[in-house]
Amino acid sequence: MTNRPPRAAWRRTRQRWGLNDAVNRRSILIGLGAVGAFLAVDLGAVAYANKWIGSDSARRTFLDGFRTVNGPQLGFRKNHAKGLVVNGYFESNGNAADLSRAALFRPGQVPVAGRFSLSGGDAQVADTPGAARGLGLAFGFPGDEQWRTAMLNLPVFPDNSPSGFYDRLLASKLVPGTGQPDPTVTKAFLAAHPETAAAMAIIKKHPPTAGFGDSTFRSLNTFYFVNGAGTRTPVRWSLVPQQSSAPPPRPSDANGLFDALIQQLRAGPLRWHLLITIAEAGDPLTDATVGWPDDRRSIDIGLLTLTGAATEAPGNARDINFDPLTLPDGIEPSDDPLLSARSDIYAASYRQRTGEPTSPSPVRVSEVGP
Numbered sequence: 001m002t003n004r005p006p007r008a009a010w011r012r013t014r015q016r017w018g019l020n021d022a023v024n025r026r027s028i029l030i031g032l033g034a035v036g037a038f039l040a041v042d043l044g045a046v047a048y049a050n051k052w053i054g055s056d057s058a059r060r061t062f063l064d065g066f067r068t069v070n071g072p073q074l075g076f077r078k079n080h081a082k083g084l085v086v087n088g089y090f091e092s093n094g095n096a097a098d099l100s101r102a103a104l105f106r107p108g109q110v111p112v113a114g115r116f117s118l119s120g121g122d123a124q125v126a127d128t129p130g131a132a133r134g135l136g137l138a139f140g141f142p143g144d145e146q147w148r149t150a151m152l153n154l155p156v157f158p159d160n161s162p163s164g165f166y167d168r169l170l171a172s173k174l175v176p177g178t179g180q181p182d183p184t185v186t187k188a189f190l191a192a193h194p195e196t197a198a199a200m201a202i203i204k205k206h207p208p209t210a211g212f213g214d215s216t217f218r219s220l221n222t223f224y225f226v227n228g229a230g231t232r233t234p235v236r237w238s239l240v241p242q243q244s245s246a247p248p249p250r251p252s253d254a255n256g257l258f259d260a261l262i263q264q265l266r267a268g269p270l271r272w273h274l275l276i277t278i279a280e281a282g283d284p285l286t287d288a289t290v291g292w293p294d295d296r297r298s299i300d301i302g303l304l305t306l307t308g309a310a311t312e313a314p315g316n317a318r319d320i321n322f323d324p325l326t327l328p329d330g331i332e333p334s335d336d337p338l339l340s341a342r343s344d345i346y347a348a349s350y351r352q353r354t355g356e357p358t359s360p361s362p363v364r365v366s367e368v369g370p
């Protein structure tokens with residue numbers, strides 16, 4: 001199957017943002033539940049964001065949006081602020097070698113640096129089961145070509161456009177007094193974003209598992225595996241846990257999900273099978289709010305083994321940007337408009353946070369009891 005080259009994808013994304021007028025509405029849901037007021041002053045900023053194409057002003061609009069909702073969060077990621085660094089390796093079984101010429105899909109092992117996280121820009125937030133769980137991974141030997149991916153434990157993503165994400169971000173601002181998003185705004189947001197309402201209905205049917213260790217993580221965005229002959233195959237990938245359970249978080253532990261993960265890792269390595277699922281004609285390739293039918297062909301292409309965890313600190317995965325467009329030769333992006341936006345905004349978040357003074361993460365490996 002074929003697709004436009006990435007440059008055309010980028011151009012299309014730019015056009016889409018330039019023309020998209022779907023943003024002059026209310027917004028939002030938060031991570032997966034909040035909503036907040038959409039201030040008149042934001043309309044101009046959003047309109048400007050829609051003309052964005054990687055401009056400084058557009059990036060700043062998003063960063064300002066995160067700051068408006070979460071405060072400065074100095075030194076932390078502006079989304080998925082709370083996290084834990086992990087490391088391990090990936091063992092390819094060679095099953096993807098016919099579909100992708102990427103060296104890491106030849107049989108063999110490569111090191112992996114990773115980061116588990118919770119969605120949202122508040123680094124001090126107490127863990128909740130409903131917050132979307134993230135896993136960022138960087139595959140490859142230092143200095144070699146890398147493959148980076150940032151996945152979620154959701155069946156679909158709530159938004160299918162950068163402007164939808166921005167709307168949802170602003171709406172996630174909690175209302176002082178209630179500590180909740182404004183329900184009126186939530187209702188208006190969902191009415192204006194039927195794609196998010198539909199995605200949320202799917203997400204509700206897939207309640208989260210007990211912890212990070214037994215979660216399935218998915219790419220949600222579509223990519224192309226490209227083989228030596230140049231054949232492009234549209235795929236999404238997922239990490240399916242080999243362990244069928246995770247220790248439940250201790251009640252009243254604000255870091256319960258992370259602490260349980262640390263304990264589970266101390267008891268032994270955790271493993272996930274890396275599966276690719278292949279699209280068939282007609283499957284949506286540019287809309288992450290829509291899943292593919294369950295009967296699509298999946299191939300197990302290797303095993304991820306995580307062996308250790310570390311508190312976030314400069315010098316480990318805290319300083320990695322899990323940019324979804326850091327791809328090896330043999331994997332290419334689809335036209336999904338989220339991808340180039342993610343790449344650009346993650347870089348802006350990275351530049352901002354690495355230029356700020358740092359505060360310690362609340363998740364500390366050494367403080368977790370046996």
Ligand code: HEM
Pocket residue numbers: 076077078079080083115116117133134135136150151152157161162165218219220221288320321322338341342345346347349350353
């Ligand atoms: C337009 C849509 C999106 C925007 C604007 C956005 C924004 C961000 C930002 C600003 C960060 C922090 C980056 C850093 O400082 O390194 C981040 C992290 C993350 N995002 Fe997104 N995101 C979007 C869509 C997605 C999607 C579709 C997924 C998964 C399928 C995802 C999964 C993650 C994960 C797992 C992290 C944490 C990575 C880490 O640990 O460094 N995001 N996102």
